[in-house]
């Protein structure tokens with residue numbers, strides 16, 4: 001437990017979502033359908049969306065969604081996500097991973113600072129926090145609003161930098177680590193100059209290997225409990 005500040009991604013890191021690729025792709029399709037577009041892009045084309053980073057709007061425009069509809073796109077996307085999540089949480093199909101509470105309790109007891117950095121909408125993150133009674137663990141939470149906030153989403157380092165600033169983080173005196181299940185978590189952490197830990201979970205699968213990533217994680221773990229060994 002040598003780090004002072006632990007930053008966590010939420011979806012698929014702390015929060016188990018069954019079959020995430022399908023879950024998010026269904027939401028994407030539903031959202032695209034609510035706009036006047038010629039045809040639904042292929043799955044292969046849709047998969048590019050998740051790795052498009054700051055260029056996601058280029059892809060949306062290619063599909064026929066106008067630049068001025070960018071914010072409306074996210075509002076509709078989030079509304080679809082929220083509706084699905086509420087049902088799956090109520091049915092106990094979306095849950096915390098089994099190791100989460102134990103790990104958060106141990107970190108809290110050790111006096112560590114904890115934060116969340118999520119690309120999910122703020123109101124959805126707040127709902128998840130409340131449903132799973134996580135209110136007393138995190139010193140700060142970064143999640144997305146509307147307007148310019150899509151541009152500061154991970155892989156941008158800005159969300160992490162904002163948390164570091166809010167918590168008075170001094171890199172000369174303390175150390176921070178970001179733990180997340182995806183490439184964008186690693187990119188954001190390394191661009192913010194903090195340690196990056198890839199949490200593979202059992203369901204983690206990538207078509208490309210981690211070795212090929214431009215930004216490399218400092219640590220790779222399978223389960224959250226392993227952060228105590230870093």
Ligand SMILES: [Mg+2]
Nearest residue numbers: 009011012181
């Ligand atoms: Mg994630």
